[in-house]
Amino acid sequence: MNHSLDRRQIHLWRIAIYFIFALPGFTIASWVSRTPAIRDTLGATTAQMGWIIFGMAVGSIIGLLVASHLIAHKGGRFVMVAGLMISCVGLVVIGLGGSWLANGITVFVGLAVFGFGNGICDVAMNVEGTAVERAAHKSLLTGFHAAFSVGTLLGALAGSAAIKAGISVPVHMAIAVVVIILSILFLYRLVPAGTGKETAGDTMAPPMSARERMSVWKERRTVLIGIIVFGMAFAEGSANDWLPLIMVDGYKTTPAMGSFAFGLFVAAMTIGRASGDMLLDRFGRVAVLRASALLAIAGLLIVILGQNYTVAALGIVLWGLGAAFGFPVGLSAAGDDPRGVAARVSAVATVGYLASLVGPPFLGLIGESVGLLRALFIVLIAVTAAGLLSQAAKPIGEQKQNP
Structure with missing residues (x-):
């Protein structure tokens, strides 16, 4: 798996993973930057917002726990793309629930979906990161995590700009979704398929069972x-x-x-x-x-x-x-x-x-x-x-x- 890649393909794969690490940071900051506006629209107390935000924790933990099984069957690239797309669905639901619908339960559900997408994407991109390290024969994962921090910073700056420009929460979330989808369409082709996927045909390392x-x-x-x-x-x-x-x-x-x-x-x-x-x-x-x-x-x-x-x-x-x-x-x-x-x-x-x-x-x-x-x-x-x-x-x- 991935043994036939030449240096140029490994380099492009590495660049793609830097950008993919930045995307979840960007999406998280997009949501966090609008929490005051969403809280005001919902009229929620601090305690109520705590319970609403708990939806993200629930979704994230479920995503983290099922990610290994998904990657073993579908591969890292598929799970990264699926996770980012699911996160986009979550952002749309958060935007609608936190503005036009003004419904706390809708925001909770949106955050759970968002958290689940982020959870499976997080594991998959780290699996890809370790695979790139092995292929490139150098340490890269801390740099990938630095890219996540940069993505978070860019998302926070974009959120601040959206607030100053008077852009509504649903429109802001929609713009963030467009950025993520366009990025995925460009980047996924640079990532080899099948990283982390375990197949019965691999005689050197037979696939792991769920147990x-x-x-x-x-x-x-x-x-x-x-x-x-x-x-x-x-x-x-x-x-x-x-x-x-x-x-x-x-x-x-x-x-x-x-x-x-x-x-x-x-x-x-x-x-x-x-x-x-x-x-x-x-x-x-x-x-x-x-x-x-x-x-x-x-x-x-x-x-x-x-x-x-x-x-x-x-x-x-x-x-x-x-x-x-x-x-x-x-x-x-x-x-x-x-x-x-x-x-x-x-x-x-x-x-x-x-x-x-x-x-x-x-x-x-x-x-x-x-x-x-x-x-x-x-x-x-x-x-x-x-x-x-x-x-x-x-x-x-x-x-x-x-x-």
């Missing part, structure tokens, strides 16, 4: 990689959900300065991921994961114990740089074995998203009692565990040579 695909959750290496990803995704998700409030409540700063602090975190993560491939090729996964854990630990300690905003800002930059690598490097490690690659990437991605979705609300509950700054000690423990288990991400071939 075998589920059994990867019991594999020691996959479980350890999952813990690494959980710790780092928890560190990332906690910043995404709480950092502005942490700075406002913990350092008595203005909301604008809290938002600026979050911008520092996102910028540090994007820079880290953009440079990650070069660092991984030079130093290897284990060294990079250990260094990133140390950076995140140092950053969290500075934020927790810092006495002023300027010192805390330095900690936020270190926290962002440290959190940048765990998720993509963990997914890359999960994809080492071509047989069952979709099942393992799906399992590790599911753990990462659970950490991002479940971890921050848990942090909020703890923060209610002890304050958000002190609650960050829980994140610190998770990151420390990830750093201590970094050895599990060593490439399979190296593990066999150096037991």
Whole structure:
């Protein structure tokens, strides 16, 4: 599978995957940028919006859990395209429910559909990313995740422009859908068919049964990689959900300065991921994961114990740089074995998203009692565990040579 590709085809495949990684980021930012307008149209309270947004979490988890089975039967390219198209349907429903219909249940359903499409696309594009890495013989996955961040930034800027131009939510969602569909029509031809697909004709690696695909959750290496990803995704998700409030409540700063602090975190993560491939090729996964854990630990300690905003800002930059690598490097490690690659990437991605979705609300509950700054000690423990288990991400071939 994909063994006959020449250098030019691999290069085009790689370029296509960069753009495909950016598309889900663009769609997510398109929705997020219009949440205030949708909330006002629905007349929803914060708690009601929380339940509506939960639809996306439900859809995402279902998508992540079924993705490996879909990829095994249909291949990564098919699932990526299907996921993006399903996401487009979700965006249309969100646009209608959050504006003309003004119906919270419709928005919930739209977000569930949107989340499902994003979930299956996320696993498929990471499976494609690990396949491109093997074909190109170099680390690429952190760069692909940097492209996701760039897509998110572009989507946020487009959303801001749409709001300033007075474009309605349904029209904005429709424009986003057109951008996604036109991108898919151009890009899918550059991606080889069948990545991750398991066929009975492959005598070297017979296809996994559904039971075998589920059994990867019991594999020691996959479980350890999952813990690494959980710790780092928890560190990332906690910043995404709480950092502005942490700075406002913990350092008595203005909301604008809290938002600026979050911008520092996102910028540090994007820079880290953009440079990650070069660092991984030079130093290897284990060294990079250990260094990133140390950076995140140092950053969290500075934020927790810092006495002023300027010192805390330095900690936020270190926290962002440290959190940048765990998720993509963990997914890359999960994809080492071509047989069952979709099942393992799906399992590790599911753990990462659970950490991002479940971890921050848990942090909020703890923060209610002890304050958000002190609650960050829980994140610190998770990151420390990830750093201590970094050895599990060593490439399979190296593990066999150096037991």
